[in-house]
Every structure is written in C-alpha cells, then in structure tokens.
Amino acid sequence: MTLNNEVPNIDEILGERIKTGLMKVLKSQSSLDNIKLSFEPGSKKGANFMGEIYRIFYEDANDSENKSQTSSLILKMAPRNLMRREKLRSRHIFLREIDMYDKVLSYFHGFQLSKGVDPKENGFNEYPKCYSSISDDLSESLFLEDLLRRKFEMIDVRKEPVTFDHMSLMLKALGKFHAVSFALKDQQPEKFKELANLAFEQYWTMIDSGYSSFYLDALKRLTDILEMEKRSDLLEKFNNAAGRDHFSNILRMISSEAAEPYAVICHGDLTTNNTMFCKDEQGKPIEIQLFDFQFTRYASPVIDLILYLFCSISTELRNQHYEEFLRIYHESLSDLVRRLGSDPQTLFPFERVLDQLRKIGVYSIYVGALLLPILGSDPDKLPDIDNEASNKNCFQVAAESRKAYNQKVIDMFDDLARFQYI
Structure with missing residues (x-):
C-alpha cells in the first residue's frame, strides 16, 4: 500500500509514528493497495483546545476517473507544542x-x-x-469514526x-x-x-x-x-x-x-x-x-x-x-x-x-x-x-x-x- 499525499508538509503534520498507525487503520478499513490521501480540519477553529483534529479522506489512487467512493475517518492528535x-x-x-x-x-x-x-x-x-489509538509520547492519537458520514x-x-x-x-x-x-x-x-x-x-x-x-x-x-x-x-x-x-x-x-x-x-x-x-x-x-x-x-x-x-x-x-x-x-x-x-x-x-x-x-x-x-x-x-x-x-x-x-x-x-x- 502506498500513499499519494496531496497535503503539503504532511510529515510535519503527522510524524512517522502516526503515519504508520494511520496506514494500519486504513489497511484494516480498506482493501485498496494504492491510496490517495487528503486532509482537512476536523473541527471548527477554537472548538478543540486540547488537541488537533483532522478529517482524513482516502480513495483509490489508481482510479483516474474518480469512480471510487471516498471514505474518511477522524484523526485526533495531542499537540506537539511543548x-x-x-x-x-x-x-x-x-x-x-x-x-x-x-x-x-x-x-x-x-x-x-x-x-x-x-x-x-x-x-x-x-x-x-474507535478504530485504533497510539499512546507513545509526543504521538498520542485516536483514529475515530467520522460521524459526518452518518x-x-x-x-x-x-x-x-x-x-x-x-x-x-x-x-x-x-x-x-x-x-x-x-x-x-x-x-x-x-x-x-x-x-x-x-x-x-x-x-x-x-x-x-x-x-x-x-x-x-x-x-x-x-x-x-x-x-x-x-x-x-x-x-x-x-x-x-x-x-x-x-x-x-x-x-x-x-x-x-x-x-x-x-x-x-x-x-x-x-x-x-x-x-x-x-x-x-x-x-x-x-x-x-x-x-x-x-x-x-x-x-x-x-x-x-x-x-x-x-x-x-x-x-x-x-x-x-x-x-x-x-x-x-x-x-x-x-x-x-x-x-x-x-x-x-x-x-x-x-x-x-x-x-x-x-x-x-x-x-x-x-x-x-x-x-x-x-x-x-x-x-x-x-x-x-x-x-x-x-x-x-x-x-x-x-x-x-x-x-x-x-x-x-x-x-x-x-x-x-x-x-x-x-
């Protein structure tokens, strides 16, 4: 499975540990081998003071005609600001x-x-x-259902x-x-x-x-x-x-x-x-x-x-x-x-x-x-x-x-x- 990232500085946003956790979750939720990934804020500005929330969209990167259905989940991360x-x-x-x-x-x-x-x-x-979680220091995260889909x-x-x-x-x-x-x-x-x-x-x-x-x-x-x-x-x-x-x-x-x-x-x-x-x-x-x-x-x-x-x-x-x-x-x-x-x-x-x-x-x-x-x-x-x-x-x-x-x-x-x- 590979990622086609369309968000600039994605490594800075996620970090290696969270990217690895995300890949595992996507693999468990999807049978796709090549995933196109995009992000947007998962909450309104100021709505979550305790962390950072992103809505992650994923779809088949091999589908050039965009016929595949886009799925999504919520990534909730602890802040990195010390x-x-x-x-x-x-x-x-x-x-x-x-x-x-x-x-x-x-x-x-x-x-x-x-x-x-x-x-x-x-x-x-x-x-x-909750699909998965990470408790590692500086990478504390939750991968959650995107309720907007329902x-x-x-x-x-x-x-x-x-x-x-x-x-x-x-x-x-x-x-x-x-x-x-x-x-x-x-x-x-x-x-x-x-x-x-x-x-x-x-x-x-x-x-x-x-x-x-x-x-x-x-x-x-x-x-x-x-x-x-x-x-x-x-x-x-x-x-x-x-x-x-x-x-x-x-x-x-x-x-x-x-x-x-x-x-x-x-x-x-x-x-x-x-x-x-x-x-x-x-x-x-x-x-x-x-x-x-x-x-x-x-x-x-x-x-x-x-x-x-x-x-x-x-x-x-x-x-x-x-x-x-x-x-x-x-x-x-x-x-x-x-x-x-x-x-x-x-x-x-x-x-x-x-x-x-x-x-x-x-x-x-x-x-x-x-x-x-x-x-x-x-x-x-x-x-x-x-x-x-x-x-x-x-x-x-x-x-x-x-x-x-x-x-x-x-x-x-x-x-x-x-x-x-x-």
Missing part, C-alpha cells in the same frame, strides 16, 4: 481518552452483551467507533437553539451511559473499581495547580455581571453557597466520596460542543452521539446533567420542561439498569437525583465561568491556543455578544436560585 503540552497536561488528557475507548467503553459494550442487551439495538452505544452534525447554538428533541435524545443517552456504571458496580464491584480508578479527577486539579488565578479571574467576570445588572441578591446567594475557598468547594462537589453510593463514571464535559445529532427529512433530531472523553471523572451523575441543563439550553426550555427532563433521564437509566439485571430503585431512585442536584447545583456556576464564554463565542474569533495559552483574556466575550451573554448568565443564576441550588 508549552501547550505542559500547560494543558496533554499527554495525561489523551491517555485518559484512550483508556476510555480501549478499556472502559469496550468493557461496557461487552458487559451489556453478556446480560443479553444489544448495545446497537437498545443499550448504550451513542459514541463513535449525517451527524454539531449544533451551532448561535444559529440554532437546543430544542426539547435535542434534550430528550441527550438525556436518554446519558441515562444509558450512567446505567451501565450502576449495574456493573452492583454486579462486578471489583471490575468496576478497576475501571473507575481510570477516571480520577484531572481537570480541576490542573486548574487548581496551574491556572488558579486565570480561573478566579474568569469567575469574577461572571459574578461581576450580577453587580453590573444590580442583582446583589443572586450574588449573595452564590457567596453563601460557595463559601470562601472556591477550589475546596469544587473538589468536594466533584469527589466520588461526596457522591457515594451514587458515583458513576461521568463524561465530565458534556456540552453542545461534545454532542452531534442526526436529523430526519423534516429536520427533527432523531439520533445523538457523545464524544470527547478526555475529562471523564468518577463522581456524581448529576455533574453531567448540570452542564446541559444550566449551561447549554435557554431559560425558557429549562423552565418549561425541567422536571420532565429529569424524568426522561431517570426513566432511561432505570430501564437499562433493569434490563442489565439490577434494581434501579435500590441503586439510584429519583429522589436521590433531586438530592444530588441540591448538593451540587452550584457547580453550574463554577464550570459556567469557563464554559459559557466558549459556547457563546464566534469560533472564528477564538484564540490560537498555541500562541495565547497564558492569555487571561482569551475567553472574554465579544462586545457585540455582551448583552445576550449577560442575560444568559442572569437567567442561569435566577434559575439556580429558584430551584434552591444556591
């Missing part, structure tokens, strides 16, 4: 995602099959295929709101993801402990140890909006809920100890940037895929719920369907736990979902300080992280978006107060 690798702990982050695909999700798949549940039919299978797309929240149908699909998939943890924890506690140990906290320990001033600036920008909008009532409620030591409070909320016996392996970063939807001919979302498992953590399941409920949807959608959303999630979780052979009422009754939300709801504000500016920003105006990794202003909201952004922040605080989470 400063970025050190600051963002890129190797550890990529090894986490490799472990998730190679060890956790693969075991989840086999466990479901062993209990008579076909993941593709009615179990948890809402994530892209007509999955991300939501552009600046142009399209998250709807009830989007949320319903997300909550059902999330419920099934958490259900496998609960059933496995119940039936194979030692094996589950082994897998859960792979999901130790990385994100907030990284922030606490290397970016504390950066983060506290971001949090202050968020709470300053309350003062600017004369909502001292909300600021007081947040301060009362948060206490004086923000990082101690965050680490307490995301700890598995605080969540037991209800801790599960969480996605950890479940937002509109890490979900894709497929629509029917009428434009209705009918399928979902979850991806980007770099910040998984063993913690309370409501950690995943919070990111979508309070950082990704409008206050109108939240207010109209909030309890219904919780029911959709819990019913999906309970259904799969039951089919896997355990009792959901014992493992995670609905009342405990509400309890966990009351204990951890304020986490929405902590994560929102970083997440809300990213989700509301124009991708074309996000910074080059290689050049601005230490720039404290890199997540500030553009002036033209400020009014809408401020209202979104006020809405989040208002709703958290109304639900008595702050």
